[in-house]
Amino acid sequence: MEEREMTMREALNAALDHALASDDRVFLLGEDIADPGASGPTKGLSTKYGTDRVLDTPISEAAIVGAAIGAALDGFLPVAEIMIMDFIGIAVDQIVNHAAKLRFMSGGRTTAPITIRTQVYGGLGTGATHSQSLEAWFMHIPGLKVIVPATPRDAKGLLTSAIFDPDPCIFVETIRLQGQRGLVPAEPSFAIPLGQADIKRPGSDVTLIAYGRGLVEATEAASRLEDEGIDAEVLDLRTLVPLDVETMLDSVRRTRRAVVVHDAVRFAGPGAEIAAILQEELFGDLVAPVRRVGARFVPNPASPSLDAQVYPDAGRIVAAARRTLEPASARRE
Amino acid sequence: MATDSGSQRRLYELMVLMKAADDRLSKGIATGELLCVYWPSRGQEAIAAALGLCLRPDDQLLTTYRGLHDLIGKGVPLLEIFGEMLGRQVGASRGKGGTMHIARPESGVMLSTGIVGAGPPVAVGLALAAKRRGLDRVTAVSFGDGATNTGSFHEAANMAALWDLPVVLVCQNNQYAEMTPTEHTMKVERVADRALAYGMPGVRVDGNDPLAVVASLRQALERARSGGGPTLLECLTFRFRGHYFGDPMAYIPKEQLAAAQAADPLPRFRSHLTGTGVCTEGELDDIEAAASARVEDALAAALAAAPPSIDELDSDVYGDPTHCPA
Ligand SMILES: Cc1ncc(C[n+]2csc(CCOP(=O)(O)OP(=O)(O)O)c2C)c(N)n1
Numbered sequence: 001m002e003e004r005e006m007t008m009r010e011a012l013n014a015a016l017d018h019a020l021a022s023d024d025r026v027f028l029l030g031e032d033i034a035d036p037g038a039s040g041p042t043k044g045l046s047t048k049y050g051t052d053r054v055l056d057t058p059i060s061e062a063a064i065v066g067a068a069i070g071a072a073l074d075g076f077l078p079v080a081e082i083m084i085m086d087f088i089g090i091a092v093d094q095i096v097n098h099a100a101k102l103r104f105m106s107g108g109r110t111t112a113p114i115t116i117r118t119q120v121y122g123g124l125g126t127g128a129t130h131s132q133s134l135e136a137w138f139m140h141i142p143g144l145k146v147i148v149p150a151t152p153r154d155a156k157g158l159l160t161s162a163i164f165d166p167d168p169c170i171f172v173e174t175i176r177l178q179g180q181r182g183l184v185p186a187e188p189s190f191a192i193p194l195g196q197a198d199i200k201r202p203g204s205d206v207t208l209i210a211y212g213r214g215l216v217e218a219t220e221a222a223s224r225l226e227d228e229g230i231d232a233e234v235l236d237l238r239t240l241v242p243l244d245v246e247t248m249l250d251s252v253r254r255t256r257r258a259v260v261v262h263d264a265v266r267f268a269g270p271g272a273e274i275a276a277i278l279q280e281e282l283f284g285d286l287v288a289p290v291r292r293v294g295a296r297f298v299p300n301p302a303s304p305s306l307d308a309q310v311y312p313d314a315g316r317i318v319a320a321a322r323r324t325l326e327p328a329s330a331r332r333e
Numbered sequence: 334m335a336t337d338s339g340s341q342r343r344l345y346e347l348m349v350l351m352k353a354a355d356d357r358l359s360k361g362i363a364t365g366e367l368l369c370v371y372w373p374s375r376g377q378e379a380i381a382a383a384l385g386l387c388l389r390p391d392d393q394l395l396t397t398y399r400g401l402h403d404l405i406g407k408g409v410p411l412l413e414i415f416g417e418m419l420g421r422q423v424g425a426s427r428g429k430g431g432t433m434h435i436a437r438p439e440s441g442v443m444l445s446t447g448i449v450g451a452g453p454p455v456a457v458g459l460a461l462a463a464k465r466r467g468l469d470r471v472t473a474v475s476f477g478d479g480a481t482n483t484g485s486f487h488e489a490a491n492m493a494a495l496w497d498l499p500v501v502l503v504c505q506n507n508q509y510a511e512m513t514p515t516e517h518t519m520k521v522e523r524v525a526d527r528a529l530a531y532g533m534p535g536v537r538v539d540g541n542d543p544l545a546v547v548a549s550l551r552q553a554l555e556r557a558r559s560g561g562g563p564t565l566l567e568c569l570t571f572r573f574r575g576h577y578f579g580d581p582m583a584y585i586p587k588e589q590l591a592a593a594q595a596a597d598p599l600p601r602f603r604s605h606l607t608g609t610g611v612c613t614e615g616e617l618d619d620i621e622a623a624a625s626a627r628v629e630d631a632l633a634a635a636l637a638a639a640p641p642s643i644d645e646l647d648s649d650v651y652g653d654p655t656h657c658p659a
């Protein structure tokens with residue numbers, strides 16, 4: 001398959017472009033998404049498809065999502081953008097009490113196949129209201145799908161699937177990954193099914209389970225561990241709901257050790273669910289407790305010196321991985 | 334009521350200080366000397382100066398990420414502002430909040446928010462508190478044109494009017510919300526007209542003329558203080574440096590920017606002051622030199638200050654730090 005190198009931003013643009021080109025039911029709505037103001041993944045699309053299909057909205061997050069739901073009820077496939085994930089709070093009622101539940105509450109008579117693209121900041125000095133990774137909120141709501149790509153290829157493939165998926169999808173992009181380059185299949189319809197984890201690096205000693213920006217740190221940690229003679233497997237979850245439990249269990253059954261990594265706050269974060277599943281299913285196979293590396297339980301501090309202490313980095317992941325390899329006697333606290 | 338010459342001089346002092354701070358920050362960020370995020374207020378000084386002049390020390394002000402000018406007007410020390418922007422221990426929030434989240438209750442600044450539209454409901458609560466306490470304090474809340482498209486703004490406007498609360502809703506209409514022109518996002522031509530829906534006065538003024546803003550603001554404050562309820566004050570202005578510092582502003586038509594710059598509130602007010610004999614050129618030069626010196630001193634002190642200690646991370650999450658999960 002022919003591949004092209006591009007940034008994550010370009011890969012997302014390619015997915016939106018393909019969806020708009022191939023299906024008239026697809027349209028985009030959000031703040032500052034039309035030209036000439038657009039600078040992110042929607043750049044150029046209003047020029048190409050017109051402002052009927054790429055709608056700049058007022059700053060009205062609740063109505064952006066509500067309108068997406070309404071159009072979806074009538075058969076459209078809207079892609080709504082919530083500029084930064086922290087602002088999604090304003091739209092939570094529409095997402096949680098409507099999009100997530102309409103299929104069930106109507107006994108399947110109405111559905112809301114919307115996609116909400118949103119972006120996680122963090123590490124940019126913007127402070128506590130422009131930095132949160134809130135995916136755990138949405139994992140907790142039956143009816144929602146939650147997707148967090150970490151590479152340009154996955155971004156393209158997963159966004160394409162999300163847009164055409166019959167259920168509401170929360171698609172979480174990461175600003176710090178947007179400029180990252182990678183190979184993406186040139187075929188415009190390239191899609192990756194939701195609910196399939198991906199082993200980004202095979203290994204045998206410990207599984208580093210990550211997604212989103214956590215994958216970058218986990219990959220770096222794996223190469224540092226290699227220098228110490230530890231062979232880490234890096235598993236990218238890619239979608240949190242549906243969760244690919246099988247791939248996760250297969251991996252950890254082999255390595256018998258796991259570290260879960262994410263930028264979301266560690267306490268009650270996605271890693272808590274994953275660790276719980278691993279111990280429920282693999283209790284006898286595990287040779288060490290599953291470790292979690294996540295953001296500290298603090299609102300994100302603006303000061304760079306404090307911010308540097310908050311997010312997971314390769315060093316913390318390496319330390320956690322080493323702990324899973326310590327003999328049990330050394331592990332007792 | 335005409336604004337006396339002392340007050341006019343005071344307005345100019347404030348505007349010049351706001352501009353000097355903006356200019357210096359802009360220069361420092363552009364050269365890489367200063368590492369911080371900044372949403373510039375250059376161009377909007379007349380509104381903030383009027384607020385600074387007219388609000389009493391016990392009156393309150395809420396603002397946004399684009400709050401440098403508002404904070405200076407309400408008397409937040411430059412060192413605390415710069416220190417916060419640069420993430421230093423001397424910052425208003427000891428470096429933890431950052432540019433967008435500066436509060437200083439001693440100066441009456443109760444909130445700066447990074448969430449568009451979040452200020453007005455909080456202003457309602459502060460005004461409710463003043464009413465309950467029997468205080469004649471007024472709460473002014475500053476926000477942009479784009480913020481008036483949020484549900485939050487409309488809910489708060491309705492409540493403030495319903496309960497006759499001492500609130501002044503100050504819309505700094507700089508004609509853009511990020512990269513989107515205001516007329517692309519609302520059917521009404523005047524933000525002030527939105528007041529009609531809530532049964533409160535809506536007034537539009539030239540936000541580049543500090544005396545016009547002062548005149549309307551005084552009426553709104555008087556009304557609020559005497560139990561007459563809120564006013565929506567729309568001040569027409571422009572942001573000269575775009576949304577964030579470094580914004581290439583490609584989406585702003587050149588003629589529009591040129592026209593806005595020709596209406597720069599500073600030179601305009603300066604010539605008013607000299608033309609009417611309120612101040613001499615020499616006096617105004619002195620004001621400008623003094624402002625630049627104050628800005629330099631405060632910035633040097635902020636730069637020399639220490640970053641926050643690591644202990645700051647776990648403090649202030651809860652009242653009792655032991656309640657913080659690991
Ligand atoms: C709820 C919410 N949505 C979106 C944003 C992103 N955002 C930050 S500033 C801004 C434009 C606000 O425009 P306006 O209210 O006119 O204020 P200005 O920036 O022009 O001073 C937007 C959309 C945000 N901070 N909060």
Ligand SMILES: [Mg+2]
Pocket residue numbers: 477478479505506507508509510511
């Ligand atoms: Mg504006």
